[in-house]
Amino acid sequence: MKVERWIAHSGYLFISLAAHLRRRRRHQTYLRRSLILLRKKMQNRTSKSRS
Secondary structure, X not given: OXXXXXXXXXXXXXXXXXXXXXXXHHHHHHHHHHHHHHHHHHHHHHHHHHO
C-alpha cells in the first residue's frame, strides 16, 4: 500500500527529527507524545499485516 510506505518513510523522517530535537529540552514533552502516537501506528500496521 502507498499509505504504509508513506508511514514507514515518515517514521524514518521522524526518527531523524527526534534525534535533532532531543538536544532541545523544550520539545521533549511534544516529542514523547509524538513517539507514543508513532509507536501505536507502527503496532497497528504490524498487527494488520500479520492477520
